[in-house]
Structure formats: structure tokens, C-alpha cells
Amino acid sequence: MNIYILEDDIFQQQYLKQLIEKISVQKRFQNVKILATTHPRDILEKITTNVGYNIYFLDIEIKNNYSNDDIDSGFELAKKIREIDNYGWLVFVTTHSEFLKLTMKHKLTALDFIEKGCTELEFHQAIEECLVLAYRKKGQLVSEDAFIFKNQQVEFQIPFADILYFETTEINHKLRMIAKTRVSEFYATIKEIVKNDNRLFQCSRSCVVNLENIETIDKKNREILFANGSKCVVSRTKLATLLRRLHSM
DSSP: OEEEEEOSSHHHHHHHHHHHHHHHHHTTOSSOEEEEESOHHHHHHHHHHOOSOEEEEEESBOOOOOTTOOOOBHHHHHHHHHHHOSSSEEEEEESOGGGHHHHHHTTOOOSEEEETTSOHHHHHHHHHHHHHHHHHGGGSOSSSSEEEEEOSSOEEEEEGGGEEEEEEOSSTTEEEEEESSOEEEEEOOHHHHHTTOTTEEEEETTEEEEGGGEEEEETTTTEEEETTSOEEEOOHHHHHHHHHHHHHO
């Protein structure tokens, strides 16, 4: 589970991070990664290239000290997150409870809305409840047709329709997943991926494509084209099989 914290008060940020670490140990959560930052773009860049189950603790009001950052609140970051991650859990941590109506207006469904003014015990309990619920729900399907992958290094799921293709990287046993809204890297093998769903097809030694998202095939240049402009090369020995598979769908 990936946990992201946006908080511009460094003392409150570290307090929340340490609290989450403590709860994670007590509850024996596995594979927890925490990113705490004052910079909204840090979170967006991470979730664009990362896979996994996400929960976000966002301070609604932050002081934007970054001239190149157009995101000036946790609320704005939440809207950006929803463009990339429709299934992550949002938790707003703020001194302004009146912002609750604003999140509802923009359909930013939140797991909780925690006020900083509550007692230390109440704050601790609210954070713990959010973490426990998110952790328990991490295996819940993100869609009726989800691609679910798990090995010793990583565990994630994504709507199958979002996947374009997987390819190898320059790092041994590390793959890159190209999806409609993100490009993510994780440790796995091509063999592990292709056996996961019969709608996936290994078109070369280094690439596995989602047959349902192929736009066109350039037979002359042996290239698979996708709607976003991405391309994959098809090996000579795989082209005929690929065409048969597509015709049979």
C-alpha cells in the first residue's frame, strides 16, 4: 500500500508520518511505502510512474512556495489525482471543515475529513480507522474487468481496458506498463504477465500487448499502433498469429 502525505507544516507532516509508521507496525501492514511532502507535484509524479494501492492524506490549505507549481491546495491536488487514480482513497486533513461541501460539490469522494483541531486521541483514531479500512479494501476489484497482478515484489490491479502494453526496460526483470493515463514500472517478467490473461499477447521478446486496445497494425513495418500514438514492434514469427488472434475476437 502506498501512502501519500501532503502537508506544508513540516512538524505536522513528520508527526503524521511517524503516526502512520507506528500504526502500520502495530497492525502488521505489509509492503507499506510512505511519501511525505510539501510539494503537490511530488505526489503526482510518483503516482504517474508507480503501481499499487494508494491512500492520500491531504492538507487542503497549503502555502505554495514553488513558482513552477500550479497546484496551490490539497483540494486542487485531489482533482489532479482523480484524473490519474480513480480508485485511491482520499483523506482530507484540515482546520477548515467548511471545505467538506466543496469536496462533495466536485464529486471528490473522500474516505474521511479529519479536523486538525480535534484531540490527539481522536486524531490518532481517525487516522488508524482510515488506514485499516484502506488496507482491508486493497484487494477489492477496481472494476468488474480488472487486471490483477501479484508476485514477491509488487501487488496491484488496474482496469483491463486501461492497459495498452507492457515492455521490458534496461533493468533486468523490470517492466514498464503503458496505460491510458500513466506509465508505471515494476519488477516482474514478461512470462508472468502474459500468462495472466488470454487477451494479452506477446508480440516480441520484449513486449506484451492488450489485444483489445490495438488500433491498427502496420503489416509492412510490423508495428502495432494504439490510439494514443504509441507503437510496438511485432516480430516476424508473431505477426501471422497476432492477425489470427485479432480476427477471432
